[in-house]
Amino acid sequence: MKVGFIGLGIMGSSMAYNIFKAGHELIVYNRTESKTKIFKDAGVPVAKTPKEVAEKSEVVIIMVTDAPDVESVLFGKDGVVFGAHKGLIVVDMSTNSPEYAEKFAKKLAEHDVEFLDAPVTGGDVGAREGKLTIMIGGKKEIFEKVKPVFESMGKMIIYAGTTGSGQKMKLVNQIAVALSDLAMIEAIELAKSFNLDIEQVYKVLSTGGARSFTIESYMPRLMRGDLEPGFKLSHLRKDIGYALNEAKKNGTPLFATSLIYQMLISTENLGYGEKGIQALIKLYEILSKAQSS
Ligand code: NAP
Numbered sequence: 383m384k385v386g387f388i389g390l391g392i393m394g395s396s397m398a399y400n401i402f403k404a405g406h407e408l409i410v411y412n413r414t415e416s417k418t419k420i421f422k423d424a425g426v427p428v429a430k431t432p433k434e435v436a437e438k439s440e441v442v443i444i445m446v447t448d449a450p451d452v453e454s455v456l457f458g459k460d461g462v463v464f465g466a467h468k469g470l471i472v473v474d475m476s477t478n479s480p481e482y483a484e485k486f487a488k489k490l491a492e493h494d495v496e497f498l499d500a501p502v503t504g505g506d507v508g509a510r511e512g513k514l515t516i517m518i519g520g521k522k523e524i525f526e527k528v529k530p531v532f533e534s535m536g537k538m539i540i541y542a543g544t545t546g547s548g549q550k551m552k553l554v555n556q557i558a559v560a561l562s563d564l565a566m567i568e569a570i571e572l573a574k575s576f577n578l579d580i581e582q583v584y585k586v587l588s589t590g591g592a593r594s595f596t597i598e599s600y601m602p603r604l605m606r607g608d609l610e611p612g613f614k615l616s617h618l619r620k621d622i623g624y625a626l627n628e629a630k631k632n633g634t635p636l637f638a639t640s641l642i643y644q645m646l647i648s649t650e651n652l653g654y655g656e657k658g659i660q661a662l663i664k665l666y667e668i669l670s671k672a673q674s675s
Contacts, residue, residue, distance in 0.1 A: 383407070385531055386439030388432050388455055388462075389476070390417045392611065393502070394445035396509035397475070397535045401443075402426055404534030411435045432456075436465030441528055442472050448620055449478035456486065466493040471524055473531075475516075477501045477556070477617070479624040480546030483519060487545045496524045499545060501552035502536065503559070505599055506612035513537045517555075519547035553628060556621040559659075560642045562596040563618070567663045570604065571670075580605055600660040609657040609664075616655035619646035 383406050387398035390412040402408045402424065410421050411429040418428040429435045432455050436442050442462055444452055452474050456462045462472060472495055474486060483499035490497045498520035508514045514536035518525050525541050532539045542551045569592070573583040584605065587597045599612065622643045629636045645665055652668060654661040 383528075383531055384438065384440045385409075386411070386429070386435035386442040387445070388412075388435055388442065389445035390421070391445065391447075392506050392613075393475075393509045395420070396506070397443075397445060397502075397514070399424075400509075400512040401531060401534050404530075406531060406534065409435055409438050431460035431465075432462045433460040433465035436462040436470060437467070438465075440469065440471065441531060442470065443475055443531070444472065445475045447476065447617065449476075449482040452476055452478060452482070452486065457489065463490070463493050463495070466490075466495050468494050469496075470494075471496045471498065471528060473498045473500050473528060475500045475502055477552050477621050477624075478549060479553070480519075480549045480628065483546040483549050487520070496521065497545065498524055498528060499548040500528075500532065501548055503552065503555050504536070505595070507599060509535070516540065517542050517548040517551035519543060519545050519549065519551075521545075549624075550628070553621065553625040556618065557625055557636070557639050559596065560618055560622050560646070561638055562594045563600070563659045563662055564638075564642050564645070565592075566594075566597050566601060567660075567666060570601070570663065571666050596659075600658065603658065604660045604663060609654070609661045611656065611658040613659050614655065615646060615657055615659050615661050616650055618659050619643065619650055619655070622646060 385401050385406045385408050387410045398410055409427045409429050411432055412418050422428055444455055446452055446455055472490055487497040498518055500516055500518045502514040502516050504514040512535055515538040516532050516536040517540050519542050542548050584601055649662050649665045654664050
């Protein structure tokens, strides 16, 4: 398939590269041009605008930050709709909300363009290794057309239902990610107060009943003092904000999710939004310092 890829950040660069490796015809675009270098070097055409990507593709994949960013890539100056043609399929793989997915699908349909929401989970490692779990909402027949492209980026491909269902599934997933981040950090804090050997704590947490992707992926980074993002803390705060908005609509009580939202926003306010989700530990470190001084 002729695939266009917009957004070559931590996730998008690896995902696009895996599409290229799988043998699809690829064209890429990134707002900051320097991130296109590895593609240029590999002989992949680099478009000047999202419009150009749409003109030259059958499927356009978007992997940017938040809903307003997807909106500007689609409908802003030189956006995807200005290069729209009959049969074009747009796939938003960023994490945002079911409400936005419905809005995007409706507006794109006015231009004869099909839409799928297809957020992912599996982190920077899953993206690099082509082992993402992908959750798709939209028309089943459109999903079937794009499936080979999804298979080049992921191992578990889930058709979740109508438009917005992919984002719903992802918000459910994000609650579990956020709370496992919190669980890992509180466990580490207690271990530190006991002066336990942190290597041994890791062995216990990563092999016993508490083991999780979060512990396996982020605890080693914390142990080497690495706060750089695999998954940015500000992005997790965005996702949890959407989950709470959706829960509000039907009165679903999410006690711990409300708490983690406040903790994430506080850590972001302390200047750690662009760091990884493991930087939540800074909130504890700063508060325990404040208590002891
Ligand atoms: P990232 O490294 O910050 O990359 C964001 C990308 O979006 C960059 O290419 C950026 O372009 C582009 N972008 C942002 N706003 C834009 C705009 N208004 N117009 C055009 N381009 C724009 O983020 P990421 O970690 O790859 O995450 C991307 C999405 O995947 C997010 O929705 C995130 O929540 C989700 N996600 C992330 C992970 C993870 O572990 N990292 C896992 C699952 C899902 P520039 O280079 O010009 O800034």
